[in-house]
Amino acid sequence: MDKAGLSWVPALSREAGPLYLAIADALAADIAAGGLKEGTRLPPQRALAGVLGIDFTTVSRAYNEARTRGLIEGRVGQGTYVKARRKNGGRSSGGGLVDMSMNLPPLFDDPKLIARMWGGIDALEDERGLDLLMRYQAVGGSLPDKTAGAAWLRPRLGEVAAERVLVCPGAQGALLATVSMLAARGDVICAEALTYPGLRSLAAHLGIGFAAVAVDEQGLLPEAFEAACVKHRPKALYCNPTLHNPTTATLSLKRREAVVAIARRHGVAIIEDDAYGALPTNPAPPLAALAPDLVYYVAGLAKCLSPALRIAYLVVPDAVSSVRLEGAIRATAGMASPLSAAVATRWVEDGTADAVLAAIRAEAGRRQRIAAEILPADRVLTNPEAFHLWLTLPAGWTRGEFTARLRTAGISIVTSDAFALANPPEAVRLGLGAAETRHELERSLAVIADLLVQSPAAVNFVV
Numbered sequence: 001m002d003k004a005g006l007s008w009v010p011a012l013s014r015e016a017g018p019l020y021l022a023i024a025d026a027l028a029a030d031i032a033a034g035g036l037k038e039g040t041r042l043p044p045q046r047a048l049a050g051v052l053g054i055d056f057t058t059v060s061r062a063y064n065e066a067r068t069r070g071l072i073e074g075r076v077g078q079g080t081y082v083k084a085r086r087k088n089g090g091r092s093s094g095g096g097l098v099d100m101s102m103n104l105p106p107l108f109d110d111p112k113l114i115a116r117m118w119g120g121i122d123a124l125e126d127e128r129g130l131d132l133l134m135r136y137q138a139v140g141g142s143l144p145d146k147t148a149g150a151a152w153l154r155p156r157l158g159e160v161a162a163e164r165v166l167v168c169p170g171a172q173g174a175l176l177a178t179v180s181m182l183a184a185r186g187d188v189i190c191a192e193a194l195t196y197p198g199l200r201s202l203a204a205h206l207g208i209g210f211a212a213v214a215v216d217e218q219g220l221l222p223e224a225f226e227a228a229c230v231k232h233r234p235k236a237l238y239c240n241p242t243l244h245n246p247t248t249a250t251l252s253l254k255r256r257e258a259v260v261a262i263a264r265r266h267g268v269a270i271i272e273d274d275a276y277g278a279l280p281t282n283p284a285p286p287l288a289a290l291a292p293d294l295v296y297y298v299a300g301l302a303k304c305l306s307p308a309l310r311i312a313y314l315v316v317p318d319a320v321s322s323v324r325l326e327g328a329i330r331a332t333a334g335m336a337s338p339l340s341a342a343v344a345t346r347w348v349e350d351g352t353a354d355a356v357l358a359a360i361r362a363e364a365g366r367r368q369r370i371a372a373e374i375l376p377a378d379r380v381l382t383n384p385e386a387f388h389l390w391l392t393l394p395a396g397w398t399r400g401e402f403t404a405r406l407r408t409a410g411i412s413i414v415t416s417d418a419f420a421l422a423n424p425p426e427a428v429r430l431g432l433g434a435a436e437t438r439h440e441l442e443r444s445l446a447v448i449a450d451l452l453v454q455s456p457a458a459v460n461f462v463v
Helices: 019-032 045-052 056-068 111-122 124-128 143-157 170-182 197-206 222-232 253-266 319-332 338-350 352-374 399-408 438-452
Strands: 072-075 079-082 165-168 188-192 209-213 236-239 269-273 295-300 312-315 388-392 427-431
Touching (some): 170 269, 170 312, 188 222, 197 209, 253 269, 338 352
Parallel strands (some): 188 236, 236 269
């Protein structure tokens, strides 16, 4: 037993913000570290307040905060107990070193933040009740969810009216609704020559063709976009101007302004996929901030917050397009999951979303530094704020041979074929976030670096 015979007394820093939060944080840390086991009975609130020399109300607030986070539970007539801890299964490597084909945000090691995320989910039972689980909601999202979306996007877009925000079932759902509204079977849309595979699948399903727009290491070439507008008369331009997938290229402000001007001149709508837009700490303004009347802006939460939520915010130019897009969402998906939307709203409102984003940014930076130490710089195109990179292969290697050789070592990557609208280059994308640990990432990158300096003939053996 601890002080005064109590089962637990937190180690507190009086300089770590409000005392009630410090107590809740200490409780989360001790549970995560295994110092407090499931089912441990916590000290009565008055007894703990006496030992700590603080007001009873401070301890009461701390216990309420911990209960909101899902750390503890009260049992009538018995006291307060540590709840069962959730088991963390981690990310499966499929029996190999790591699957680097998926572009996932990196896992971070912050027990307090993890507990806070789960606590926000648990708190929805008290806040929203059974209606959250047993009622349909508005197709484009409830007003609180739209308002939270506008707040989340404010650092990038500035003030956006909640009425212009639609809550969609993931970025793919937002893209399906938008593309199907703007283009019909047989129409053409422009896209970067290397583009998001999900868009390629979606367009093929809808019978919509592509006009590939050339790119360089800085992203989409405005002059190539203009040439495509003249030749193909496209219905829309789809682009990923910030931390482009797969190359991580980011368009300069000058190019963004040029793209907007060209689109206006030719009457072409823009679909801006800003999947990674929250990651840069000092981002260039989105196209939607430069031309809100022209751009359909898609901001998914999968890359900057949680892939499990499957929520994306779609900011539309006007009320007419909002109504039409609600109809498209209704026809293709019905609505976004109210439960996922409620979790996202809770995290945005209580600051958890900002904390998770900061943790992802920090871990992505660490992993980029690992990659920079191991991989040859002349073969890598990346950005220190991204968690993927584009690797060009040396002479002698084809992307198919390189990928097959890595597969025998238990490492999965994605070749340029998945992204290329025409003429795939000899290059591959590596996702740095899928590895469960940095050590696992180091081991996998070391295998890749070693393979790059060998010739295909040296590693292939056929009899």
